[in-house]
Amino acid sequence: MIPGEFTYHRPSSVAEAVAILVSHGDEARPLSGGHSLIPMMKLRMAAPEHLVDLAGIADLKGISDGGATISIGAMTTQNELIGSDLLTQKLPIIRETSLLIADPQIRYMGTLGGNVANGDPGNDMPGLMQCLNASYVLAGPDGEREVAAREFYEAAYFTALAPEELLTAVKIPVPAAGHGYAYEKLKRKVGDYATAAAAVILTMDGGTVSSCSIALTNVADTPLFASDASDIITGSTLDSATVDRAVAAAEAITEPASDGRGPAEYRTKMAGIMVRRALARAAERANG
Amino acid sequence: MNDMTPTREQREANLEGMGCKRKRVEDVRFTQGKGQYVDDIKLPGMVYGDFVRSPYAHAKVTKIDATEALKLPGVIAVLTAEDLKGVNLAWMPTLAGDVQMVLADGKVLYQNQEVAFVVAEDRYIADDAIQLVEVEYEELPVLVDPFQSMAPDAPVLRPDLEGKTEGAHGPRKHHNHIFNWAVGDKDETAKAFSDADVTIKEMISYHRTHPSPLETCQCVASMDKVKGELTVYGTFQAPHVIRTVASLLSTIPEHKIHVIAPDIGGGFGNKVGAYPGYICAIVASIVTGVPVKWVEDRMENLSTTSFARDYHMTTEIAAKNDGTVTGLKVHVLADHGGFDACADPSKWPAGFFNIVTGSYDFPAAHLEVDGVYTNKAPGGVAYRCSFRVTEAAYCIERAMDILAQKLEMDPADLRMKNFVKPEQFPYQSALGWEYDSGDYHTAMQKAMDTIGYRELRAEQKAKQEAFKRGETREIMGIGVSFFTEIVGAGPSKNCDILGVAMFDSAEIRVHPTGSVISRMGTKSQGQGHETTWAQIIATEIGIPAADIMVEEGNTDTAPYGLGTYGSRSTPVAGAAIALAARKIRNKAQMIAAHMLEVSEYDLEWDVDGFQVKGNPEARKSMKEIAWAAYHAPPPNMEPGLEAVSYYDPPNMTYPFGAYFCVMDIDVDTGVANTRRFYALDDCGTRINPMIIEGQVHGGLTEAFAIAMGQEIAYDEMGNVMGASFMDFFIPTAVETPHWETDYTVTPSPHHPIGAKGVGESPNVGGVPAFSNAVNDAFQFLGNTHIQMPHDAWRIWKAAKDLGAHG
Numbered sequence A: 001m002i003p004g005e006f007t008y009h010r011p012s013s014v015a016e017a018v019a020i021l022v023s024h025g026d027e028a029r030p031l032s033g034g035h036s037l038i039p040m041m042k043l044r045m046a047a048p049e050h051l052v053d054l055a056g057i058a059d060l061k062g063i064s065d066g067g068a069t070i071s072i073g074a075m076t077t078q079n080e081l082i083g084s085d086l087l088t089q090k091l092p093i094i095r096e097t098s099l100l101i102a103d104p105q106i107r108y109m110g111t112l113g114g115n116v117a118n119g120d121p122g123n124d125m126p127g128l129m130q131c132l133n134a135s136y137v138l139a140g141p142d143g144e145r146e147v148a149a150r151e152f153y154e155a156a157y158f159t160a161l162a163p164e165e166l167l168t169a170v171k172i173p174v175p176a177a178g179h180g181y182a183y184e185k186l187k188r189k190v191g192d193y194a195t196a197a198a199a200v201i202l203t204m205d206g207g208t209v210s211s212c213s214i215a216l217t218n219v220a221d222t223p224l225f226a227s228d229a230s231d232i233i234t235g236s237t238l239d240s241a242t243v244d245r246a247v248a249a250a251e252a253i254t255e256p257a258s259d260g261r262g263p264a265e266y267r268t269k270m271a272g273i274m275v276r277r278a279l280a281r282a283a284e285r286a287n288g
Numbered sequence B: 001m002n003d004m005t006p007t008r009e010q011r012e013a014n015l016e017g018m019g020c021k022r023k024r025v026e027d028v029r030f031t032q033g034k035g036q037y038v039d040d041i042k043l044p045g046m047v048y049g050d051f052v053r054s055p056y057a058h059a060k061v062t063k064i065d066a067t068e069a070l071k072l073p074g075v076i077a078v079l080t081a082e083d084l085k086g087v088n089l090a091w092m093p094t095l096a097g098d099v100q101m102v103l104a105d106g107k108v109l110y111q112n113q114e115v116a117f118v119v120a121e122d123r124y125i126a127d128d129a130i131q132l133v134e135v136e137y138e139e140l141p142v143l144v145d146p147f148q149s150m151a152p153d154a155p156v157l158r159p160d161l162e163g164k165t166e167g168a169h170g171p172r173k174h175h176n177h178i179f180n181w182a183v184g185d186k187d188e189t190a191k192a193f194s195d196a197d198v199t200i201k202e203m204i205s206y207h208r209t210h211p212s213p214l215e216t217c218q219c220v221a222s223m224d225k226v227k228g229e230l231t232v233y234g235t236f237q238a239p240h241v242i243r244t245v246a247s248l249l250s251t252i253p254e255h256k257i258h259v260i261a262p263d264i265g266g267g268f269g270n271k272v273g274a275y276p277g278y279i280c281a282i283v284a285s286i287v288t289g290v291p292v293k294w295v296e297d298r299m300e301n302l303s304t305t306s307f308a309r310d311y312h313m314t315t316e317i318a319a320k321n322d323g324t325v326t327g328l329k330v331h332v333l334a335d336h337g338g339f340d341a342c343a344d345p346s347k348w349p350a351g352f353f354n355i356v357t358g359s360y361d362f363p364a365a366h367l368e369v370d371g372v373y374t375n376k377a378p379g380g381v382a383y384r385c386s387f388r389v390t391e392a393a394y395c396i397e398r399a400m401d402i403l404a405q406k407l408e409m410d411p412a413d414l415r416m417k418n419f420v421k422p423e424q425f426p427y428q429s430a431l432g433w434e435y436d437s438g439d440y441h442t443a444m445q446k447a448m449d450t451i452g453y454r455e456l457r458a459e460q461k462a463k464q465e466a467f468k469r470g471e472t473r474e475i476m477g478i479g480v481s482f483f484t485e486i487v488g489a490g491p492s493k494n495c496d497i498l499g500v501a502m503f504d505s506a507e508i509r510v511h512p513t514g515s516v517i518s519r520m521g522t523k524s525q526g527q528g529h530e531t532t533w534a535q536i537i538a539t540e541i542g543i544p545a546a547d548i549m550v551e552e553g554n555t556d557t558a559p560y561g562l563g564t565y566g567s568r569s570t571p572v573a574g575a576a577i578a579l580a581a582r583k584i585r586n587k588a589q590m591i592a593a594h595m596l597e598v599s600e601y602d603l604e605w606d607v608d609g610f611q612v613k614g615n616p617e618a619r620k621s622m623k624e625i626a627w628a629a630y631h632a633p634p635p636n637m638e639p640g641l642e643a644v645s646y647y648d649p650p651n652m653t654y655p656f657g658a659y660f661c662v663m664d665i666d667v668d669t670g671v672a673n674t675r676r677f678y679a680l681d682d683c684g685t686r687i688n689p690m691i692i693e694g695q696v697h698g699g700l701t702e703a704f705a706i707a708m709g710q711e712i713a714y715d716e717m718g719n720v721m722g723a724s725f726m727d728f729f730i731p732t733a734v735e736t737p738h739w740e741t742d743y744t745v746t747p748s749p750h751h752p753i754g755a756k757g758v759g760e761s762p763n764v765g766g767v768p769a770f771s772n773a774v775n776d777a778f779q780f781l782g783n784t785h786i787q788m789p790h791d792a793w794r795i796w797k798a799a800k801d802l803g804a805h806g
């Protein structure tokens, strides 16, 4: 439980950080809240020779209201997400999800950028960002690019992020006013990653679902956008036969690991239960 | 008397003696971060030791090459078994009569076994060096299932025992067999079964778990080569025994070894045994001549130093149609891992598991235990219970529920029917114990009335009907548990550790000004001895607890004792304290008589001093007497006021209790919510009700953890799964149920103050209450027995197998 030796860097701008990453390539790792990276270093599952602490870069902080899009700086902590009035009003599912991450101590340190860049299928924000159809702003030696959350994750700890790139912000399209939302997470205890979790955003028109987006957490080696399930629900009245079909479609795309949270079979079924419960709660909350 | 003279009540309250909810004095330093734990100890020139551990569960070690590690600046030494052989310490004796490798001697028997000990200037360098030690392994077939241990073709785990057909506890019948232990009357029991109206049989497993104290095992060893003296600071629940063992192993005379247990951050049995880390730190300090610190990390603690339980108990009960039990038959397959390092009194290879008849009047019983080796870590400690008592309580409490189900009787009524009756005490059990005192019926009735037992059963019935009609996906379970513990090891006639009788001791010194220092052979790890021991003394000699300092853990100053585990401190040391105090009071009486110029027989004790019978104005307080003891003792009397007592208990004590758990279970997720948990404990005389309540809360929380998910599991390759707090279930305040506590008081007739010990009761009684609640919930769907642990996925699986998912 003791990390290996490393050199500590504390740049004050994105350009400076990128320059350090470029000069050390694979040997360097950005450090945000440290609450995923440092445990891995203590277990020596990660042994970066250069740590690039992003805490000194003011540009990476803050939440900005762009009307149709809200942009959240990578270094915004999970606790700040919970405390944001703007998010509570426009994107309440972010607050709901953040409150289910770890515990208060970890949320004071852990950042949105670190959570989505990490690539751990256990993280809750990646699935949520897929549900919200967010995109990530990546800064590298050749400037900036944007990658959709739904395209970003390749395998556990493998993402579209290049070693010399930084994730600087997350851009989220604001869902329609009156939308229904729910993040359902089954976990063994406070501070645990999900056995299975589901994020749902939907809008209702009369008794009919006019749009629906469903994503799943920790039931494959990446977060999963459940596009078939989302399509099945869209246009329906959430009658039980349709919900059953959507749940089955969501379960079908899971490929969970068997671990202390339970065997794969259980976690697949729990993904289905989480989808079912999230749909019911989201529908209850939706106006229109 | 003038108005300023305190009343009798005021003088009594001023003592803060027995029965007072005195605040824990040790918490002043603990809550301010001022405790002094082993890792706080920093000695000049101190270096650090850390282990190279085996990634394999079973392998030959063909080569250890430390060349690269030794080249790393700051690395001082790398010890292997070959080095330890030079000082005859490559192997060490275990408390259970087996031997255990200190460092891998040619092979490893479990994952994370200690292979080499790296000594370096700091922890970082030590950890870097570990990665540089090259070890070559040749993998061997792995044995993880204890039911396969004695298969004819099972791999030989212990070539060192080759040809040994006699073990420490009798004949061995297979190369992986450790012992067979049989108690009770086999023929009588067989007859009870052939005559029975009803019998039940179930294989009840109590899975492997771990005590997991917050502070891991650690030590600092410091050899002074000039004086030839060894000082060891360590996380020791039994420091005096550790000193004796260290002396026997190292051949350093016992008076030149100073073992000091400073503040300890929880033990729960984990810190009873001797571990390779202690031995290696001592040897490294002898070799290097500087102090060596060894501190386990969490994974090392969970995966190597002392698991608990792992008992597989095939249980049969014979009964009459009216529910009267007539016979009990239990066979236990005990998984001991690679070495038998169980921490039991030496003559008891399965501890006091023969308390398995529980609170019931079984006329006949027979028990057999077979211990076997597997490729798992050694241990088998009493995790917050007296030796194997929690396994026994779980076994009988689960089995009584199964019998009730078969008889279609209410499980609480079945227990009531079979309880040992108050007039039967002292009660001789079929498996050899003499229960000291008990009033089970009263306790059970009080518990049932308080919780509203019959109403809960009616509610459960209604919920089951609603479930069957498809109106709810939630079911309800009511867990009943009535346990009898056996604690206070123990009488020298049947209890010793490596030959040392299991007495305990207290020394009390009253200073001239009437304040007190007292020392005991026990060692608190959080139990609050500094508070409660002072309360016993306060009541016995009338000096306020606030003026009494209690000190434990330093073998140079404290009298010899066997330490703290198995709820033995109050039954054994608590008695020694009372008796030492009474010696002081007796002497004080003679001094008071001299001062008052009366015969000592004319005096009577009154709260905090002696008064002349019939003339309470003529009195001497203990404070005055203490001064006189040093200033003007009676002629021909030795000055001073101090006493020592070594107490060899005449019997064990038998605390008991009635626990009820009400649980709601979501059958679709397997999530169980404990709605209510009621615990009635009878621990005899209650010294500090607040500390008792704290002990019960803590023990119940551990019981909840164990029953509902806490587990040390292995995969088929012998990889230990989830040895970190991510997976190993330690409940937080959020998961922990609300505890309702209650009590009755049935004093122990043979204990000087009637106290029985309470720290472990809640773990012993709690586990069956939780497990019975889960099992009870599913009974109406046809369930008889679901194995622990009851984490969500396993409950879900049980629901699925019973057809609850449609």
Ligand SMILES: Cc1cc2nc3c(=O)[nH]c(=O)nc-3n(C[C@H](O)[C@H](O)[C@H](O)COP(=O)(O)OP(=O)(O)OC[C@H]3O[C@@H](n4cnc5c(N)ncnc54)[C@H](O)[C@@H]3O)c2cc1C
Pocket: A029, A030, A031, A032, A033, A034, A035, A036, A037, A038, A039, A054, A074, A100, A101, A102, A103, A106, A109, A110, A111, A112, A113, A114, A115, A117, A118, A122, A123, A124, A125, A161, A165, A166, A167, A168, A191, A192, A193, A194
């Ligand atoms: C006990 C515990 C329980 C937890 N439970 C949960 C949970 O239930 N749900 C959950 O979602 N998370 C959980 N976490 C993880 C926590 O939320 C982390 O804080 C989060 O995953 C990572 O954020 P961080 O800021 O700490 O990132 P860090 O640990 O600093 O970094 C994580 C990874 O991302 C990289 N990185 C960080 N920032 C950037 C960036 N701007 N650009 C490029 N790469 C970057 C790092 O190099 C590293 O590889 C838990 C953590 C702990 C210790």
